[in-house]
Amino acid sequence: MNIKTKLSLGLSFLFAVILLLAGLGAYYANRLAAESKEVLKDNYESLEYGKNMLQASEVFLLADTSAYPLAIKTFETNLQRQLNNLTEVGEQEITLSVNENFDALKKELVPKKDQGTVNSLIAAIRQDVFQLTDINMQAIVRKNNVAQKTADRVIMYLVIIGTFSILVTLTFIINFPGYIANPIRELSESIKQIANRNYEQRLHFAANDEFGELADAFNQMARKLDEYEHSNLARIMFEKRRIETIINNMSDAIIGLDEKNTILFSNNEATLLLGLTDADLVGKYAPDVALHNDLLRHLLSENGQEPLKIFDDGKESYFAKDVIGIKSPTTATETEKVIGQVIILKNITQFRELDLAKTNFIATISHELKTPISSIKMSLKLLRDERVGSVNPEQQKLLEHITEDSDRLLRITGELLNLAQVETGNIQLHCRQTLPKEIIQYAVQAIRFQAEQKQVKLETNIPNELPPVNSDLEKTAWVLVNFLSNAIRYSPEQASIIISAGYVTSASNRFVRFSVQDFGRGIDARYKDRIFDKFFQVPDADSIKGGTGLGLAISKEFITAQGGAIWVESELGEGSVFSFSLPVG
Incomplete structure (x- = not known):
């Protein structure tokens, strides 16, 4: 039996109790009303008729014969009504006796004959009327007793039935809500256990209704969750959630993209910096989001190593951008390929300060x-x-x-x-139109004595048609001197160093490239990307002492400040070529 049927039966029972009480009350109320009506109709009216006949009979005792007709009419009217209202035992005989005596009385009254006969007839009539009155009075008392007994019986029945109904209803009110609420409470507790990863929890409802079906469904769900919890997929999902938690709790801003530039994830720090929510980022095509977000557009387009200045937390903050390409592992049948990238913004404000x-x-x-x-x-x-x-x-x-x-x-x-x-940005550049040949001669003249001491030959290769560059002569020559000083330091004795310049064009600009080539030991490929970092020196136990690790870093700053570029080309054991380019003035 399902819960709906049980609820319907319970409510139907309460409705039946209400109908029973209402029906009994209505039935006995109507019965009492009917008995009262019978008393009024059968007995009270007879008393009224008797009274009227007694009053009319008193007129006949008077000597005023003029009042007789009205009294006779009144007596006849009430007598006829009494003949039509014979309800009690013995009432008919007495009424007929009154009728016979009244007929005899009328003959004696009109014309009036013997007064003694009249008086005896009137006495007989009055005696009969008093008997009628007494019979109806007794009937009223009897019927009142019957009505009282009926009322007492009704009260007793209503009390018994009401008490029974109240007890049953109270039992229903107390037990039936528990029948509904207890399984729901047990279900709620079980759901909390499931939420706490206690997948051993089970429900046991001994009922063939919806709660029984619910218990079966819940137990099946718990079994499936238990199986899932102990499956490989569950462990994978758990590790995924753990990684997501770790990423979200990292202080660096992290954004992950797949090979199609779709945003896979972003941690809380990244969403705060971008001023967006996870819903605005995850699953969206990054260039589309970048159309309305300057910072993301900058992160996707810029590949420079310069720190990013971002206004964050009410102040200027600096972030170092790092882009890590994610590659799929190689297998016997598949080659390695890029499957995405991770953009990391490290807050370096404190380090910059x-x-x-x-x-x-x-x-x-x-x-x-x-x-x-x-x-x-x-x-x-x-x-x-x-x-x-x-x-x-x-x-x-x-x-x-x-x-x-x-x-x-x-x-x-x-x-x-x-x-x-x-x-600090306080360097003063005095840029002017300078011939490349002039810069090279300035540097060679400054380093010539050092080269002669080590018997190193300086060779220059400068085309005559090179255009002038817009540069600071002293700062640019200092860079060349630094290149030459390093080349001399790391070159063997009686070696050659080639200083060259050449004209280079690109799609939008024209440059003059300056190069210093030595034939020393060269630089390991692991260190080429860091060669222009401050205080960095190639770790080599046999290297010549005396460097500070600042010369190349300063050279890079000088060249970039003039709008140029600086780089190195080197192979271990084959020497190095240090170069920089400056825009044509």
């Missing part, structure tokens, strides 16, 4: 060191002057070492100052 503080510190220290170093060089010059006094060979050797160290210190402080100027 520290770097700025470091730069200011280096600039201050370098500036302060130049004065004592200059004093040391002046002192060395005085010590070498014979007018101050002669020195022995050992002292002369010490002076040479001190001179080399002071030169090295001066060179380091100069490079640090240049780097600080570049990083």
